[in-house]
Amino acid sequence: MRENRRTRVIFGVLLLIAMTLVVLDLRDSAAGNDEGGIRGFATRFFGPVETAFSAVVTPVRNVVSSIGSWGSKDQRIADLEAENARLRGELATSDYDRNRLAQLDKLMHLAGVGQYRVVPAQVIAVGPAQGFAWTVTLDAGSRDGIKADQAVVTGDGLVGRVLSVGPSTATVLLVVDSTSTVGGRVEASLQIGFVSGLGKESELSFQLRDPFAGIKVGDRLVTFGVKGGVYPPGIPVGTITSVKGTPGQLTRYASVVPFVDPSALDLVGVVVVAPRTDPRDSVLPVRPTTSPSTTPSPAASGSPSPRSSTSSSSSSGSSSASPSAAASKSGP
Numbered sequence: 001m002r003e004n005r006r007t008r009v010i011f012g013v014l015l016l017i018a019m020t021l022v023v024l025d026l027r028d029s030a031a032g033n034d035e036g037g038i039r040g041f042a043t044r045f046f047g048p049v050e051t052a053f054s055a056v057v058t059p060v061r062n063v064v065s066s067i068g069s070w071g072s073k074d075q076r077i078a079d080l081e082a083e084n085a086r087l088r089g090e091l092a093t094s095d096y097d098r099n100r101l102a103q104l105d106k107l108m109h110l111a112g113v114g115q116y117r118v119v120p121a122q123v124i125a126v127g128p129a130q131g132f133a134w135t136v137t138l139d140a141g142s143r144d145g146i147k148a149d150q151a152v153v154t155g156d157g158l159v160g161r162v163l164s165v166g167p168s169t170a171t172v173l174l175v176v177d178s179t180s181t182v183g184g185r186v187e188a189s190l191q192i193g194f195v196s197g198l199g200k201e202s203e204l205s206f207q208l209r210d211p212f213a214g215i216k217v218g219d220r221l222v223t224f225g226v227k228g229g230v231y232p233p234g235i236p237v238g239t240i241t242s243v244k245g246t247p248g249q250l251t252r253y254a255s256v257v258p259f260v261d262p263s264a265l266d267l268v269g270v271v272v273v274a275p276r277t278d279p280r281d282s283v284l285p286v287r288p289t290t291s292p293s294t295t296p297s298p299a300a301s302g303s304p305s306p307r308s309s310t311s312s313s314s315s316s317g318s319s320s321a322s323p324s325a326a327a328s329k330s331g332p
Contacts, residue, residue, distance in 0.1 A: 103267040106155020111269060114234050114279040118153065118269030119144050121170070126265075133199055134177035135163065136265055138170045146170050149230045151223075151271040157236030157259035158182065158223060159268055170270070174262045175237070176201055184237050185224035186215055187281050192224050195237055195256065201263050204238055204256040211252050215243060220284055221256060225274070232271055234279035 104120065111118045121144070125137035140146055142165050152159040152172045160174040173180060180197040184206055191213040196205045206221060219240045225233030238256040245252035 100267060103155060107153070107267065107269045108155075110153060110155050110157075110283055114232075114283045115275035115277070116153070116232060116235075116269075116271045117273035118271050119146060120267060120269050121146075122267055123265045124169075129163070129171050132163065132173055132177055132179060134160075134174040134180075134197070134201075134262060136172050136174065136262075138172060138268065138270070139168070140270065141166045141168045141170050143167050145272050146270050147272075151231045151235065153235055153269050153271060154260050154265070154267070157238070158231070159260050159262070159265065161230050162270060172268075175260075176204065176258065176262050182231055182237065183224045183226070183229075184221040185233075186213075187220040187222065187284060189213075191215065195221060201261070202257060204258055206240065206254040206256050208252050208254075211245075213252075215240060215254055217241060217243065222281060222284065225278070232274035234275070234281070234283050236284050 107118065107120065110116070119140055121138040121140035123136045124139045127135065129135040129137075138146075138152075146162060146165055148162050148165055150162045152161060158175055160172050160177070160180065163171045163173040165171075174197070175182060175195070176197045176199065178197050178199040182195045183192065184195040185192045191208060191210060193206050193208040196207070198205055208215065217240055221237040221240070223231040223233055223235040223237060225231050225235075236259045238258040240254045241257050242255045243252070244254070
């Protein structure tokens with residue numbers, strides 16, 4: 001009974017205090033004195049206390065929250081890194097696929113225009129073989145219809161010839177090898193000669209059979225080919241970059257940059273069936289539009305123009321090879 005009476009007294013006192021505060025607050029509000037009344041006193045008293053309490057509690061709460069989310073942040077970072085790696089892989093694969101598709105498209109264009117029947121293959125190894133310095137290995141062999149002494153091309157031009165064949169692989173001798181010789185013909189003319197490798201990836205040598213033939217820098221070469229020979233006619237070989245010797249000299253040589261970069265071989269085609277007719281220069285890429293000041297190529301008769309005569313009259317030097325040495329190499 002005593003405890004119930006004490007509780008009632010306390011409750012009554014609190015209720016009286018609350019009613020008193022409400023009445024005072026209403027009176028101050030009616031009088032327009034919000035700052036000086038009970039509300040203003042409470043604001044001035046409890047405001048700094050609340051600010052101090054918040055300054056202490058907020059950092060602690062943030063630390064606790066961060067500790068709780070460490071595991072999820074680490075997992076999120078790991079997920080983002082994995083997603084980034086996946087996207088990079090897809091991008092690299094897409095670039096490779098686009099490059100392979102472009103190579104295949106060019107190869108099919110060359111085969112279609114020149115009427116060559118080719119077997120596509122991929123280069124799987126690069127290195128010397130059987131005493132030859134410049135060779136590559138293909139992932140196709142006799143099971144795919146490939147035989148020795150067949151020409152190998154890319155969409156850009158001549159690569160070389162098949163040296164040896166296994167059931168599932170083939171070794172190709174590159175045209176830049178020092179033992180390689182190919183019969184070549186100057187674009188848009190009847191001038192022929194021998195294209196020889198120099199053991200350099202970016203240079204070939206072209207020796208004219210006719211010492212009076214007119215050639216100049218910028219002329220392009222294709223294989224002239226013979227029936228039943230290793231190299232079918234019309235395959236692009238390279239572009240003449242310099243001419244040594246003057247018309248009439250027994251040794252006239254031209255430096256040639258090959259169309260195919262032997263250090264960047266991937267997708268190639270082995271010519272298993274040669275065309276019935278000579279495609280001539282139809283497989284060569286179309287030249288870009290030249291400015292009016294550009295001197296046109298010499299006529300098909302092979303007579304040199306004034307510009308070509310100037311180029312051909314550069315300082316003549318004795319070559320390390322002779323016509324007899326060139327003839328001693330394997331024919332086209």
